[in-house]
Amino acid sequence: MKIQEATSGKQLHDWQRLPWRIYANDKNWVPHLVQDVEKVFDPAKNKLLQARADRPAGAVKRWVLYGEDGRAAGRIAAFVDPKTAWTDQQQPTGGCGFFECINDPAAAKLLFDTARDWLKEQGLEAMDGPVNLGERNMFWGLLIENFTDAPIYGTNYNPPYYVDLFRGYGFQVYFKQLFFKRNALERPQAIFQRKYNQFKNDPDIRVCNAKGMSMERLAEDFRTVLNAAWVDHENFKPMPKEVALKTIKQMKPVMDPRIIVFVYHKGKPIAFYINLPELNEIFRHMNGNLNWLGKLKFLWHKWRGTATTMTGIVFGVVKEWQGKGVEGAMIAFMGEWLIATQRYKETVLTWIGDFNPKMLRVCENLGASNYRTLATFRYLFDRGKPFERLPIIGKKEA
Numbered sequence: 298m299k300i301q302e303a304t305s306g307k308q309l310h311d312w313q314r315l316p317w318r319i320y321a322n323d324k325n326w327v328p329h330l331v332q333d334v335e336k337v338f339d340p341a342k343n344k345l346l347q348a349r350a351d352r353p354a355g356a357v358k359r360w361v362l363y364g365e366d367g368r369a370a371g372r373i374a375a376f377v378d379p380k381t382a383w384t385d386q387q388q389p390t391g392g393c394g395f396f397e398c399i400n401d402p403a404a405a406k407l408l409f410d411t412a413r414d415w416l417k418e419q420g421l422e423a424m425d426g427p428v429n430l431g432e433r434n435m436f437w438g439l440l441i442e443n444f445t446d447a448p449i450y451g452t453n454y455n456p457p458y459y460v461d462l463f464r465g466y467g468f469q470v471y472f473k474q475l476f477f478k479r480n481a482l483e484r485p486q487a488i489f490q491r492k493y494n495q496f497k498n499d500p501d502i503r504v505c506n507a508k509g510m511s512m513e514r515l516a517e518d519f520r521t522v523l524n525a526a527w528v529d530h531e532n533f534k535p536m537p538k539e540v541a542l543k544t545i546k547q548m549k550p551v552m553d554p555r556i557i558v559f560v561y562h563k564g565k566p567i568a569f570y571i572n573l574p575e576l577n578e579i580f581r582h583m584n585g586n587l588n589w590l591g592k593l594k595f596l597w598h599k600w601r602g603t604a605t606t607m608t609g610i611v612f613g614v615v616k617e618w619q620g621k622g623v624e625g626a627m628i629a630f631m632g633e634w635l636i637a638t639q640r641y642k643e644t645v646l647t648w649i650g651d652f653n654p655k656m657l658r659v660c661e662n663l664g665a666s667n668y669r670t671l672a673t674f675r676y677l678f679d680r681g682k683p684f685e686r687l688p689i690i691g692k693k694e695a
Contacts (some may be wrong), residue, residue, distance in 0.1 A: 298363065298364055298365065298370065298403070299362070299363050299405060300360050300361070300362045300363075300407055300411055301360060301361055301363070302358065302359070302360050303359045303360055303361045303372070303453070304324065304359075304634050306343050308361050309508055311361050311363075311368070311369040312359055312360075312361040313331060313334070313335075313371045314369070315361070315369045315371070315372050315397050315634055315674055316328055316329075316585075316688055317370065317396055318368075319397050319398075319399070319456070320456075323422050323456070324449045325444075325445065325446065325448070325452060325454070326447075326584070327447055327448055327454070327577045327580060327581040327661050328580075328584065329436070329451075330585055330586065330587050330661065331585055331586055331587075332581070332586075332587050333435070333451070334395070334436075334512050335432050336615035337357070337374075337429060337431060337436070338357055338359070338374075338430075340354075340489050342540070343355075343430060343431065344376055345379060345430055345431065346430070349464055352379045352380065353378040353379055355377050355378050355380075355382075355430060356376070356377040356378065356419065356458065357374060357375070357376050357377070358374065358375050358415055358428055359372065359373065359374035359375075359395065359474040360372065360373055360374075360408070360411050360412075362404055362407060362408055363651075363683050364399070364404070365578075370395060370398065370401070370404055370406075371396075371398035371399065371401075371408050372394065372395065372396070372398075372401045372406065372651045373393055373394075373396050373408040373409070373411065373412050374393065374395045374396050374412075374539060375391060375392070375393050375411075375412040375415050375416055375424070375428040376392040376393070376476075377392075377393065377416070377421065377427070377444030378389050378391070378392065382421060382517050382522065385606060385640040387497070388423055388426060388677075388682075389420060389421045389422050389423075389424050389623055390421060390423040390424065390426075390675070391416040391419060391421040391423070391424045391426065391427070391612060392421065392424055392425045392426060392428040392429075392430070393409070393416075393424050393425075393426040394411040394426055394427040394428045394429050394430075394436060394437075395427070395429075395436065396408065396426065396427045396459070397455075397669060398457070398459070398462060400458045400462075402461075402462060402465050402466075404568050405462040405465070405466060407560045407678070409466045412424060412426075413561075413676070415676060416443070416678075419424065419455070421678075422677070422678050422679065423675055423676060423677045423678060424675070424676050424678075425471060425673055425674065425675050425676075426439075426463070426468065426533055426673075426674055426675075426676070427439055427453060427674075429692070430475060430659060434451060434610075434647060435451040435466055436453060437452075437453065437474070437644060437671075437673065438453055438474045438494065438648070438671030438672055438673050439459060439460065439671055439672055439673075440452065440453060440454055440455050440669070440671050440676060441473075441494075441555060441670055441671060441672045442457075442668040442669060442670035443458050444456070444457050446668065446669060447581070447646075448577060448579060449476070449513060449606075449608055449623075449645055450461060450575065450576035450577045450608070451571050451582065452476075452671070453601045453650075453671060454679060456601075456659075463674050464502075466676065467676055468675065468682050469674060469675060469686075470672045470673075470675075471557055471654050471671045471673045472651055472669070472672070472673050472686060472687040473650070473651040473670055473671075473673075473685050473688055474648040474649070474650060474651075474670065474671040474672060474679065475648060475649050475650075475651060475660075475661075475667045475669075475670055476645065476646065476648050476661040476667065476668060476669040476671070477645070477646040477648070477649070477665035477666060477668065478643060478646070478666060478668045478669075479643070479644055479646075479663060479664050479669055480643060481607065481632075481635045481641045481642055481643050481644045481664070482521045482635060482636055482639065482642060483632075483664065483666065484585065484632055484636065484661065485625070485628045486625075486662070486663075486664060487547075487627050488625060489625030489626065489628050489629040489632075489663075490629045491626065492626050492629070493623045493626040493629035493630055494674075496560075496621070496622075496623075496626045501562055501563050502560065502561070502562055503548070503560070503561045504558065504561075504626055504627065504630045505558070505559060505561075505630075506554060506555050506556070506557060506558055506559075506630075506634070507554035507555075507557035507558075507559065508514040508554045509529070509554070509598065510554065510557055512542065512545050512546055513542065515600065516538075516541040516544070516545040516546075517541065518544040518559055518566040518569070519541055519544075519545060519566075519569060519571075520536050520537075520538060521565075522559075522566050522568060522569050522614070522615055522679065523536055523569075523613055524536055524539075524569065525615035525616060525617050525618045526613040526616060526619075527549050527613070528603060534592055542558035548573070549686035551573055551574065551599075552573065552575055553572075553573070553574055553607075555634065556573070556574075556607050556631065556634075556641070557569070557571050557572065558570040558572075558627045558628065558631055558676070560572075560618075560627060560675050562618070565587065567614065567615045567623065567642070568613060568614040568615065568618060568624070568627060569611070569612070569613050569627075569661070570609070570621045570631065570636035571609070571610045571612075572608060572610065572644065573607065573608055573610055574606075574632075575601070575603035575605075575606035575608045575645065576589065576604070576605040576608075576643075577597065577605060578579075578603055578606060579595055579598040579599060579603050580593075581693075582594050582598060583595065584601075602640070605640075605642045605643070605646050606641060606643045606644070606645060606646060607641040607643075608644070608645045608646075609644060609646040609647055610647055611647070612624065613617055615661075624659060628662060628663055644659055644665075644684075646663075648671065651689075652687045652688065652689050652690055653691065654691065655690065655691065666672045
């Protein structure tokens with residue numbers, strides 16, 4: 298076996314196409330869009346690869362592994378995220394991701410060794426994987442439970458034997474990522490309906506969807522709630538107006554405003570519940586490429602209503618309204634529309650970490666069940682150093 302850096306030409310092509318070999322006989326697999334993947338490695342599109350006044354540029358490298366027959370047998374990428382790599386001065390941590398490999402521990406070891414050695418050269422002492430050089434909502438985590446359901450858009454999917462390859466190398470679970478699902482046509486619990494009825498009778502409160510709302514208004518209300526809801530979170534930086542507008546405009550082609558919910562108090566936004574049609578139910582028809590033909594297929598399937606699942610992307614309530622039933626009111630409002638129209642059959646909630654018991658209880662109280670689990674693993678370069686999992690939010694140290 299030999300490993301080569303994948304920067305262009307045959308090596309890059311083989312790196313990009315290897316998943317089609319690994320999942321050739323897997324009917325559940327939906328390929329990531331090549332355009333989404335390549336954005337991660339493009340400095341013009343990934344701001345983490347751009348230097349700023351307050352931090353250096355991040356770094357990324359990828360490799361493809363060839364077997365004795367000359368065919369691509371594995372691939373991996375390694376990342377230095379300038380926002381997080383040096384956060385823990387006691388243990389600077391990088392990442393590896395986009396891992397694919399035949400069922401061969403020796404092949405996996407060569408891939409992991411290559412990523413580890415490069416990260417060591419960058420001065421790092423551990424690596425998380427599989428992760429992404431970007432936000433945790435895309436390409437993050439290893440599937441460890443439920444290999445029978447198709448993946449939702451942006452989430453990783455892998456054969457069961459990958460778990461053994463990671464554990465066999467020495468990776469340990471840093472935290473688990475729990476995905477929840479509920480029947481969209483079942484009425485939400487009575488307590489949510491009661492709270493929604495209370496809000497409906499309050500002239501100062503309005504619960505509505507985003508139908509007819511301009512992109513500018515949607516972006517500003519989204520930003521207002523986001524900045525007020527996450528203000529106390531560690532390392533949180535307020536979202537600027539231009540970033541919010543860019544985010545919403547990027548969502549516009551796939552958006553269904555009827556499943557985006559806002560709550561207003563005296564005209565001021567205090568909460569949102571943003572859902573999108575489950576894109577993989579459309580993208581599975583495009584073979585991983587949103588080229589001109591893929592875009593035509595996408596428009597056709599969107600118009601046809603192919604997606605019958607909706608995915609909860611983000612949920613936010615400004616600090617002073619948290620714990621007052623606003624969350625339940627949005628669920629009940631959404632539930633009334635879903636039952637009346639029968640447009641979507643299921644709703645999936647984006648992953649919640651096992652380190653966040655408060656949000657896990659919210660999902661359970663909504664009547665959602667944990668149907669799939671991924672995990673973020675960590676590997677310490679110093680094999681004698683004690684391993685520690687990500688701390689539970691709100692849990693006091695003994």
